[in-house]
Amino acid sequence: MIVGLWCLRRCSQMTKNDLKIFFWTVSVNQMGSNQVWKHSVMVCAAITTHQYVSAEQIVNGMHQAKAEGADIVELRLDCITNFHSHHDLKIILQNKPLPVLIVNRPKWEGGLYEGDENKRLEALQLAVELSADFIDVELKAASCLPTLVEHMRNHNSHGKIIVSCYVDGTTPPHEVLLQLVELMQATGADIIKLVTLAADITEIKRIFSLFLYCQVPLIAYSVGERGLISQLLSPKFGGFFVYGSLAGNPIPGLPSLDSIQEAYKLEHVNADTKVFGLISKPVSHSRGPILHNPSFKDVNYNGIYVPMFVDDLKKFFSTYPSPDFSGFSVGIPYKEEVLRFCDEVHPLAQSIGAVNTIIRRPRDGKLVGYNTDCEAAITAIEDALIEHGCNDGEASLGSPLAGRLFVLVGAGGAGKALAFGAKSRGARLVIFDIDFDRAKSLACAVFGEAQPFKELVNFQPEKGAILANATPVGMHPNTDRIPVAEVLHPLFKLLWKTTG
Numbered sequence: 001m002i003v004g005l006w007c008l009r010r011c012s013q014m015t016k017n018d019l020k021i022f023f024w025t026v027s028v029n030q031m032g033s034n035q036v037w038k039h040s041v042m043v044c045a046a047i048t049t050h051q052y053v054s055a056e057q058i059v060n061g062m063h064q065a066k067a068e069g070a071d072i073v074e075l076r077l078d079c080i081t082n083f084h085s086h087h088d089l090k091i092i093l094q095n096k097p098l099p100v101l102i103v104n105r106p107k108w109e110g111g112l113y114e115g116d117e118n119k120r121l122e123a124l125q126l127a128v129e130l131s132a133d134f135i136d137v138e139l140k141a142a143s144c145l146p147t148l149v150e151h152m153r154n155h156n157s158h159g160k161i162i163v164s165c166y167v168d169g170t171t172p173p174h175e176v177l178l179q180l181v182e183l184m185q186a187t188g189a190d191i192i193k194l195v196t197l198a199a200d201i202t203e204i205k206r207i208f209s210l211f212l213y214c215q216v217p218l219i220a221y222s223v224g225e226r227g228l229i230s231q232l233l234s235p236k237f238g239g240f241f242v243y244g245s246l247a248g249n250p251i252p253g254l255p256s257l258d259s260i261q262e263a264y265k266l267e268h269v270n271a272d273t274k275v276f277g278l279i280s281k282p283v284s285h286s287r288g289p290i291l292h293n294p295s296f297k298d299v300n301y302n303g304i305y306v307p308m309f310v311d312d313l314k315k316f317f318s319t320y321p322s323p324d325f326s327g328f329s330v331g332i333p334y335k336e337e338v339l340r341f342c343d344e345v346h347p348l349a350q351s352i353g354a355v356n357t358i359i360r361r362p363r364d365g366k367l368v369g370y371n372t373d374c375e376a377a378i379t380a381i382e383d384a385l386i387e388h389g390c391n392d393g394e395a396s397l398g399s400p401l402a403g404r405l406f407v408l409v410g411a412g413g414a415g416k417a418l419a420f421g422a423k424s425r426g427a428r429l430v431i432f433d434i435d436f437d438r439a440k441s442l443a444c445a446v447f448g449e450a451q452p453f454k455e456l457v458n459f460q461p462e463k464g465a466i467l468a469n470a471t472p473v474g475m476h477p478n479t480d481r482i483p484v485a486e487v488l489h490p491l492f493k494l495l496w497k498t499t500g
Contacts, residue, residue: 041235041266044101044243045070045257048079055091064246066097068257072133074243077104077123078113085123089130099133101162109138110166117141125151132159134191139165139180142187149188162219163189171196171203171222181210181218191217191240198222198253200311202319204230211238225284226309227253229277233306235269236324242266263289264304265297274303275324279316279338280331283307288329310334317341323365328358332472335373335413342369352420354413371417378421381466390464402426405462410470411435411442418468419446427466432456434471 045065047058058080062073075092077083093100104120105111113120121144124135128151137145142163152159163184171177177194184192192214198204207220207230217240221230232255234242244257260266278286284307292305303326310316313334330338335354339345342355343366349355355369378401385391385400406422408415411433419442422429429448433439436452443450451459461467 041239041269042241043069043071043257043260043266044241045073045098046243046245046251046254047073047075048249048251055088058088058092059095059097061246062092062100063097065257068244068247069261070098070244070257072099072101072241074101074103074136076111077102078106078111083123085126089123089126093127093130093132101134101136102127102132103136105136105166106138106141109140110168121148124148128152128157128159129155131157134160134162136162136164136193137189139163139184139187142184142189145187145189160190162191162193163187164193164195164219167194167196169197170199171206174206174209177206177210178213181213185214185216189216191219193219195220196222196227198224198227198230200315201226201229201309202312202315205319208233208237214238221253223253225252225282226311228255229306229308231255232264232266232304233269233275235266236271236273236275236304238271259289263293264306265293266304268297268302269304270302272302273324274301274326275306276303276327276329277306277308277325278329278331279308279310279313279334280329281310281333283309283331286331313338313341317367321365323360323362326360326362330356330358330413332414333412336416339369342367345369346371348374352416354416356413356417373414373417374421374424377414377418377468378425381468382425399425401466403428405430405465406468407459407461407465408432408448408468408470409456411438412470415468415470416442418470419448422466422468423447430459432459 045068047061047065058075065073073096077085080088102124103111104113104123106113106117106120121141124137125148127135128148135148137148145161145163148161151157165180165184167180177196180194181192184194194207194210196203196207204222204227207222210220211218219239219241221227221234221239221243231242231244231253242260243254244260245251245254247256247258250256255264276292278288280286286307289305289307296303296305308316308328335356338355338358339349339353342358345355346369349369349371352371352374354371354373356373357370359368359370360366361368382400391400401422402425404427406427406429408419408422408429408431411419411431415431415433419429419431423446429443429446431439431443431448431450432453432455433442433450434453436450439450439453442448
């Protein structure tokens with residue numbers, strides 16, 4: 001009872017972040033060997049210290065991380081230029097605005113430290129003395145743990161030890177990963193950490209499966225763009241940390257701290273969360289997460305929408321058949337190829353020959369493909385024409401596109417949707433594609449005209465023509481590029497880009 005009253009009094013004086021640390025620390029301390037680890041998501045900012053030249057600037061970076069929503073920062077001592085342990089650690093740890101995880105990664109574990117091993121470990125002991133909250137020790141150096149634990153006891157430290165392992169090359173089989181987890185748990189660490197390099201998004205399933213076997217909190221993820229979902233879906237499977245990058249310092253495979261707070265809302269993700277995502281290659285350009293995730297929240301739906309960098313559709317769908325992976329958007333270059341992986345295809349999508357939306361039907365788990373590009377894109381163009389006072393199409397068809405020249409650049413999946421949509425509104429189509437046979441095939445299907453791509457620079461459209469760009473030209477980060485010469489801009493009624 002007295003302890004309970006103390007907890008209530010103590011909690012009333014804490015910030016939201018303090019409460020997270022307090023309850024997680026109590027949970028870690030009280031975990032038994034047969035308990036399942038459950039907690040609210042903890043966001044860790046990866047401070048890449050290459051951009052800092054002094055301990056004072058590192059402190060500024062930690063304040064930035066706190067302002068962007070981080071709960072904790074990971075600081076790599078081996079990345080600090082001209083690092084002086086006593087001077088720099090004292091400034092950093094005595095002025096930290098957030099809990100700090102201290103890492104001093106040696107070169108043999110993928111880090112930058114090449115000096116004396118004893119001095120490396122001495123820096124970690126000094127961090128203990130200065131009240132670091134978490135200390136990272138590599139599995140290969142775990143023999144130093146008894147000394148480090150004794151050092152913590154002598155200095156009344158409440159810090160936690162993380163034993164980590166970084167796996168070189170592609171992600172090993174599940175059995176090998178499980179052996180590494182068992183070895184790390186056997187060290188007696190408070191928390192364990194496993195990091196791999198994802199060569200394919202299907203390897204991430206092996207990471208997710210590890211959480212079921214852990215008896216202590218586990219940090220597990222894959223680095224690289226294909227590993228992004230290992231961060232974003234970590235709360236669903238029970239991960240201890242989610243890592244994020246600071247604004248202005250993107251790191252491949254890590255979501256930005258801002259996107260974690262504003263788009264993904266990972267504090268709401270749990271085991272029951274349904275997963276949706278964009279299947280594409282590349283995928284970093286997608287605005288889907290900032291559009292769909294707020295919509296889920298608005299209608300109180302427990303779902304998350306994430307980018308999925310996919311290299312092989314067959315492997316992807318066979319690896320993630322779970323009903324929890326409930327639906328997908330489909331982007332470049334898969335809108336046509338994905339049809340053969342759908343169990344059923346809507347008639348419109350079948351006639352167009354492209355799918356941009358897949359739903360896993362709840363009653364039987366079958367994948368049903370749709371095309372929403374067609375109507376959405378054409379309606380957007382019509383709305384823009386009407387807004388600009390260009391509703392001069394043939395009244396009998398009721399569309400400002402009726403009778404208008406529609407110049408389509410790109411005859412892939414997105415191009416097909418645009419072509420069929422424009423045809424349905426009575427537009428006259430001219431189609432360019434780098435693959436002339438593909439342009440001719442689409443032109444035949446919509447009773448249009450195909451022209452060689454090389455002729456695009458010389459093409460002279462009639463006044464009021466529409467240009468629709470369905471090529472990768474103009475995708476992020478080169479968003480100012482277009483597939484036609486600058487001099488042709490005034491001749492087109494509307495420049496409209498679609499690159500999904």
